[in-house]
Amino acid sequence: QWTTSSIVDDQVRRIAEQIGDGRAICGLSGGVDSAVAGALVQRAIGDRLTCVFVDHGLLRAGERTQVERDFVSATGVNLVTVDARERFLDALAGVTDPEEKRKIIGREFIRVFEQAERDLKAQGDYKFLVQGTLYPDVVESGGGEGTANIKSHHNVGGLPDDLQFELVEPLRLLFKDEVRRVGLELGLPATIVGRQPFPGPGLGIRIIGEVNQQSLEILRTADAIAREELTAAGLDQEIWQCPVVLLADVRSVGVQGDGRTYGHPIVLRPVSSEDAMTADWTRLPYEVLERISTRITNEVPEVNRVVLDVTSKPPGTIEWE
């Protein structure tokens, strides 16, 4: 019978044995897996671990703070943040094709991360790379079947083979719910441990049309409002995730105050699911939908319409791109 604290003890011991007196690097995405993997390794080797967080500018409101302030204060970890926002915006300028966006984001991410690693290696002998690989990832990458092939999944932290590192994968035998329990046991904040899935390419694949500073700001504000209201209504546990999508390529006519508007629609895509392979649209209470809609149209001047996606998966995917 494995208790959470025995999993922690066991992993900490194994990590300490594997790394010895060496040094390790861990890429943080803001998500649960990399945070828990990093926290475990921190517990095992202390400040011989350095975490690297790439801010690609496609994050949601508050996510950078969650890593820089909350994760660091919970773990005491050494953190290097790379601000790569401009680089990603430049690379994405004029791009609207979903797969092209994913490729660009994946490519730029790897370049930025590799540069950060080279910088660290120049200062010390970092031989180990921590990865938040879970048991289902291990199984899936063997087969690679199903919807995994529909979109090229770029996992932040997914790195090329030719890197000169030995991998440390302390979550390799765990499922997601176990990882969350381990995270809580390690004292990580609920905002990180309980985070719903969020794609590596971030808001970049939730803007239908060009990703630029303005479209990112519109979407980030609308997304923060939707999340705030869903949390306030106590619905986080019922929803697998709720992508908020900006149709930057679409405009519709509206009326607000005394004037005609010609703004963009925001799509709410709340889904219920067990594993993201299939999903059903979540029947959210009308009052909650109304609050989200009213707030978004009042607080985001560029948006004059909020629509609800009532498509299951299949035929729709969870994300719009």
Ligand code: XMP
């Ligand atoms: P779809 O849209 O394929 O999404 O129904 C299934 C699950 O995967 C997430 N997702 C991604 N995660 N990189 C990721 O790390 C990606 O490119 C990506 N695309 C989709 C999505 O949020 C959902 O949980």
